[in-house]
Amino acid sequence: MEWLNLDISTLRTMAVAVAASASCAIIGCFLVIRGMSLLGDAISHAVLPGIVVAFLLADGRHPVPLLVGAIAAGILTTFLTQSLHRRAGVQTDAGMGVVFTALFAGGVVMISAFDLTHVDLDPDCVLFGDLGVAALRTARFGGFEFPQPLIPLGIAFGLNAALIGLLWKELKITSFDPQLATTLGISSTIVHYAVMSAVSCTAVAAFESVGSILVISMLIVPGATARLLTDRLFPMVVIAAGAATVAAVAGILIAGHFDTVEAPTLSVASGVLFAITVIAAPRHGLLAAWIRRLLLSLRIVAEDVLARVYRHQERQRVDGKLPILGLTFRGLSESVREGAILGGRNTCRVTLWILGWRGLLTHSSSGYLLTDAGLSRAADLIRSHRAWEVYLRENLGVALDHLHEPAHRMEHFLTPELTQDILADAGDLLDPHGRPIPLDAAPSGTEVDRP
Amino acid sequence: MTAILGFLTFDYNTRVVLLGTLSLGAAAGVIGTVALLRRRALLGDALAHATLPGVWIAFLLFGKNFSFLMLGAMATGLLGVATVSALSKYTRIKEDASIGIVLSVFFGAGLMLSGWVHHNSTNASQSGIDSYLLGKTAGMLASDARFICVVGLIVVAAVLLLYKELKLLCFDPEFAAVQGWRVGLLDFALMILLTATTVIGLPAVGVVLMVALLILPGAAARFWSDRLSVLLVLAGVFGLVIAGTGTMVSAAAARLPAGPVIVLCGTVLFAASMLFAPRRGVLARWSRTRSHRRRRVRQRIVQRLFEAFEKDASIALASLSELSQRIRVDRRSFNRAVNRLIRDHWIVVGSGGVGFTDHGWDRALRTVRTIRLWEQYLLTHANIDRDLVDPDVDVIESLLSTAVIHELELGLIESGRLPRDHRNTAIQAPPTASREVPL
Structure with a gap:
C-alpha cells in the first residue's frame, strides 16, 4: 500500500470525481433502460453552444445562465431530433447525428469567432476537462474548505435525486410500458423532456471537471454495469451509483500512481469494471452463460451415452443372448461419428469417466455396462424418447422414419409427468417401431420375456 | 467572375488543403450513405472516438510515423466496432448503450495514454498528434492530401465494385443471406471502408x-x-460541395x-x-397536406349542399350560413372553399343562398355517389360505422370492381340514399344560376 498516499488534494479530486460520477450514474440509468444512451451522447456535445451563448450574454462563469443555456441546448437537441424524425422522416440515428454535430460545430465556431479562449473557454477544455485543476479551486462554507466544483455537482445530484424520487412511478411506467403510461394519463413526452433536462444540467455541471465526451462514460457505463447485475429498477440505480463511486475512487488512485490525467483514467476504470461485469455477472454474464451451456451439453452427452448403452443391452436381451456383453468404446465412438451422441470422442471419454465416477456405468472386460442406478436413469430417458415417438405418431401422424430425430432431441427435456400423461393417453406398451416402452420399474436383464 | 477567379488562384497551401478536404468529403459522403442506409450512422461516432488509443499506441511503439499512426488508429477503430x-x-x-x-x-x-506521454516523456515530438482530436486542416501537408486522395479514391472504387452487394445489404439483408451472400463479411467490408475513411479524416476535421x-x-x-445509385452520386457531390465551400x-x-x-x-x-x-x-409535404385538407372541405360543402336539396326538393338555393354551421371548419377555410367553388363554376350565389350550376350538379352527383358507395362498402363489407369513415373521393371506381359497385348501388337504392338529380324536380333555377355569371 506504498502508493496509497492520500494527501488532501487527492482527496479533494476524489470527492469531485465521486460527486460527478454518482450524479451522472443515477440519471444515466434511465437513459440506458429507455434506449436513449445516444441522446445522452448528443446532449453532452450539444450543450457547448448553450454554454458559449450563456458566456457571451452573461459574461462570466455565473452558474445560473450556464445552467439555463445548457438546459435550452439539451431541450433543443431533443426537440430537433424528434422533429426531424416525425416531421421530415429522417432516421432517428441520422437525425441525432446531424443535430448534435451541427450544434457542436456551431459552438466551436462561436468560440473561435468571438475569441473566447482567453476566458478559459476553449474547445479542449470543454471536450476534455481537467479534474485535478477543477478540484484546486476551493470554496469556504462555515469554516470548512472544500472544492468549488462540488457546489454545481451537489446541486445536480440533488436535482437528479429529487427528479427520480418525485417521478419514480412515472419514470418506471414510461420507461417500460409507454403505451400503458399513455392510457393512464401520464405524458411520456413530459417525462422524456424532464429526463433530458436533467441530463443537460448534469452534463454542464460535470463538463469543467471531466469534459463533455467523458461525461458519456459516466452517464452510460455505470447504468449498463448495473443492468447486467439486476432486473429491478431500484437496485439498478443503487448499484449504478455504487459502481460509479468505485470507478471514481479507483480511477483517481490509478491516475495518481501512473502520473496521468484523472478524468480519462476514471472512464477507463469504469470501462474495466463494466468489462469484468460482462464476463463475471452472476446471471447475465458471459461466464455464467458459458457454464450453463457447458453443463447442459455435458448432461445431454451423458444421457446420450446412457441411452446408447441401454439400447445395446436391450438388443442382446431381445436376441436372448446371455451373458449380456458390454458396449466397447469403438461402438460408442461410432455413434459419436454418426451424431447419435453429441460432441466429439474426447467429450465422450470425459463423460464416460464422469458416469463411472457417479456409479451409473461400470467397465467390464467386454465393455461398458449399466449399473442398476444407470439402468433406471437410462430407462427414464428411453421412456421419454419412445413416449414422444408415440405422441408424434398418434397425434400428428408423423411418418415412421421421421420419428427418431425429433424424439432424440426432445428426450432430454420431457418432464416425467408429461411422459406419464402421454403414455396414459396412448395406453400402449410398444413404441411405433414395436419396441417395448420401459415402465417405471426398471427392467433388469433377466426379466425380459423372450419369445 | 472575378470572385470565381479569385477562388481559383488560391495559394499553394489552400490548394493542398482543398485537395484533401474535397477527396475526404466525396469519400465520406459515399461510404456514409451506405452506412446510413444500413442503419449504422452513429457507429461512425464510436469508430471515430475508438481510433484515439490506437494513434497513441502506435506513437509509443513506432514514433511519429504517419502510416503507422493511421494503422494503429484503424486497428483500435475496428476493435471498437467489433466490441x-x-x-x-x-x-x-x-446497441445504443x-x-x-x-x-x-x-x-x-x-486520453489516458496521451496524458501519460505528456507527463512522462521529455520527447517533444508528440506535438501535432493532439490535433487528431479537433483536426487541424490548415496544417495539412501535400503528402497528407495525396494520401487522403488515394484512400478516398480506393473507398469510392470499392463501393462501386460492391455496388450490387451493398444494395442488397442495405435494403434486404435477409434476402442477401438467403441468396448465399455472406452478410457478416459484407458488413465487415463496409466497416473497413468506413474505418479507412474515418481514419484519414481525423487529421482534417477531428474526431x-x-x-x-x-x-x-x-x-x-x-x-x-x-434510388441508391442517385443517392450515392448526390451524396458524393454534396460531400464535395460542402468540403469545398467550408474550406474556402x-x-x-x-x-x-x-x-x-x-x-x-x-x-x-x-x-x-x-x-x-x-x-x-x-x-412539399406541407403543401400536399394543405391542398388535401382544402379539397376535403370543398367536398364536404358540396355534399352538405346536395343533402340540403335532397331533403327539400322545392328549394333552389340553400342558405350559406346554415351550410357553414353544418360543416365544422373555421370561418376562413369555409370562405376560401366557397370562393374556390364559385371560381371553378361549381356553385353560384343568388339572392338568399347558393345553388349548383349545371356543371356543379354533375360534379356533386358524382362526388356524393362516390362517398355513399364508399360508406356503403365499408358498412356492408368491412363492418365499419358510417360516422367513422373518412371517404376520399375519386378513388372508388378504381378500387372496386363494377360488380361490387352495382351491388352497393342496389343497397343505396333500397335505403333511398342513391343520389338523384334534383334539377328535374326542383323549381327551375333562376337565370343567374348559369356558369357564365358567377355572382
Missing part, C-alpha cells in the same frame, strides 16, 4: 466532427431521391477553423434539402 457488435449480440446491453460505452471508454483510454461528414451528405441526399470560407475568414465550418456548411445544405426537396421535403 459494439459483440456487446449487443452476446449481452443484454442494447454499447456505442456510448465503447465511444467513451476507448476515448478515455486514448468529433468526422461523424458529421459521414452523415450529413447522405442524410441530405435522402430527401432528393429513393475558413481560408477567407481569419479565425474560423475549417472542420466546424465544413460541418456548418453541411448543416445548411441539409436544412435546405429538408425544406425544399420536391417530394420528401418539408415544404
Whole structure:
C-alpha cells in the first residue's frame, strides 16, 4: 500500500470525481433502460453552444445562465431530433447525428469567432476537462474548505435525486410500458423532456471537471454495469451509483500512481469494471452463460451415452443372448461419428469417466455396462424418447422414419409427468417401431420375456 | 467572375488543403450513405472516438510515423466496432448503450495514454498528434492530401465494385443471406471502408466532427431521391460541395477553423434539402397536406349542399350560413372553399343562398355517389360505422370492381340514399344560376 498516499488534494479530486460520477450514474440509468444512451451522447456535445451563448450574454462563469443555456441546448437537441424524425422522416440515428454535430460545430465556431479562449473557454477544455485543476479551486462554507466544483455537482445530484424520487412511478411506467403510461394519463413526452433536462444540467455541471465526451462514460457505463447485475429498477440505480463511486475512487488512485490525467483514467476504470461485469455477472454474464451451456451439453452427452448403452443391452436381451456383453468404446465412438451422441470422442471419454465416477456405468472386460442406478436413469430417458415417438405418431401422424430425430432431441427435456400423461393417453406398451416402452420399474436383464 | 477567379488562384497551401478536404468529403459522403442506409450512422461516432488509443499506441511503439499512426488508429477503430457488435449480440446491453460505452471508454483510454506521454516523456515530438482530436486542416501537408486522395479514391472504387452487394445489404439483408451472400463479411467490408475513411479524416476535421461528414451528405441526399445509385452520386457531390465551400470560407475568414465550418456548411445544405426537396421535403409535404385538407372541405360543402336539396326538393338555393354551421371548419377555410367553388363554376350565389350550376350538379352527383358507395362498402363489407369513415373521393371506381359497385348501388337504392338529380324536380333555377355569371 506504498502508493496509497492520500494527501488532501487527492482527496479533494476524489470527492469531485465521486460527486460527478454518482450524479451522472443515477440519471444515466434511465437513459440506458429507455434506449436513449445516444441522446445522452448528443446532449453532452450539444450543450457547448448553450454554454458559449450563456458566456457571451452573461459574461462570466455565473452558474445560473450556464445552467439555463445548457438546459435550452439539451431541450433543443431533443426537440430537433424528434422533429426531424416525425416531421421530415429522417432516421432517428441520422437525425441525432446531424443535430448534435451541427450544434457542436456551431459552438466551436462561436468560440473561435468571438475569441473566447482567453476566458478559459476553449474547445479542449470543454471536450476534455481537467479534474485535478477543477478540484484546486476551493470554496469556504462555515469554516470548512472544500472544492468549488462540488457546489454545481451537489446541486445536480440533488436535482437528479429529487427528479427520480418525485417521478419514480412515472419514470418506471414510461420507461417500460409507454403505451400503458399513455392510457393512464401520464405524458411520456413530459417525462422524456424532464429526463433530458436533467441530463443537460448534469452534463454542464460535470463538463469543467471531466469534459463533455467523458461525461458519456459516466452517464452510460455505470447504468449498463448495473443492468447486467439486476432486473429491478431500484437496485439498478443503487448499484449504478455504487459502481460509479468505485470507478471514481479507483480511477483517481490509478491516475495518481501512473502520473496521468484523472478524468480519462476514471472512464477507463469504469470501462474495466463494466468489462469484468460482462464476463463475471452472476446471471447475465458471459461466464455464467458459458457454464450453463457447458453443463447442459455435458448432461445431454451423458444421457446420450446412457441411452446408447441401454439400447445395446436391450438388443442382446431381445436376441436372448446371455451373458449380456458390454458396449466397447469403438461402438460408442461410432455413434459419436454418426451424431447419435453429441460432441466429439474426447467429450465422450470425459463423460464416460464422469458416469463411472457417479456409479451409473461400470467397465467390464467386454465393455461398458449399466449399473442398476444407470439402468433406471437410462430407462427414464428411453421412456421419454419412445413416449414422444408415440405422441408424434398418434397425434400428428408423423411418418415412421421421421420419428427418431425429433424424439432424440426432445428426450432430454420431457418432464416425467408429461411422459406419464402421454403414455396414459396412448395406453400402449410398444413404441411405433414395436419396441417395448420401459415402465417405471426398471427392467433388469433377466426379466425380459423372450419369445 | 472575378470572385470565381479569385477562388481559383488560391495559394499553394489552400490548394493542398482543398485537395484533401474535397477527396475526404466525396469519400465520406459515399461510404456514409451506405452506412446510413444500413442503419449504422452513429457507429461512425464510436469508430471515430475508438481510433484515439490506437494513434497513441502506435506513437509509443513506432514514433511519429504517419502510416503507422493511421494503422494503429484503424486497428483500435475496428476493435471498437467489433466490441459494439459483440456487446449487443452476446449481452443484454442494447446497441445504443454499447456505442456510448465503447465511444467513451476507448476515448478515455486514448486520453489516458496521451496524458501519460505528456507527463512522462521529455520527447517533444508528440506535438501535432493532439490535433487528431479537433483536426487541424490548415496544417495539412501535400503528402497528407495525396494520401487522403488515394484512400478516398480506393473507398469510392470499392463501393462501386460492391455496388450490387451493398444494395442488397442495405435494403434486404435477409434476402442477401438467403441468396448465399455472406452478410457478416459484407458488413465487415463496409466497416473497413468506413474505418479507412474515418481514419484519414481525423487529421482534417477531428474526431468529433468526422461523424458529421459521414452523415450529413447522405442524410441530405435522402430527401432528393429513393434510388441508391442517385443517392450515392448526390451524396458524393454534396460531400464535395460542402468540403469545398467550408474550406474556402475558413481560408477567407481569419479565425474560423475549417472542420466546424465544413460541418456548418453541411448543416445548411441539409436544412435546405429538408425544406425544399420536391417530394420528401418539408415544404412539399406541407403543401400536399394543405391542398388535401382544402379539397376535403370543398367536398364536404358540396355534399352538405346536395343533402340540403335532397331533403327539400322545392328549394333552389340553400342558405350559406346554415351550410357553414353544418360543416365544422373555421370561418376562413369555409370562405376560401366557397370562393374556390364559385371560381371553378361549381356553385353560384343568388339572392338568399347558393345553388349548383349545371356543371356543379354533375360534379356533386358524382362526388356524393362516390362517398355513399364508399360508406356503403365499408358498412356492408368491412363492418365499419358510417360516422367513422373518412371517404376520399375519386378513388372508388378504381378500387372496386363494377360488380361490387352495382351491388352497393342496389343497397343505396333500397335505403333511398342513391343520389338523384334534383334539377328535374326542383323549381327551375333562376337565370343567374348559369356558369357564365358567377355572382
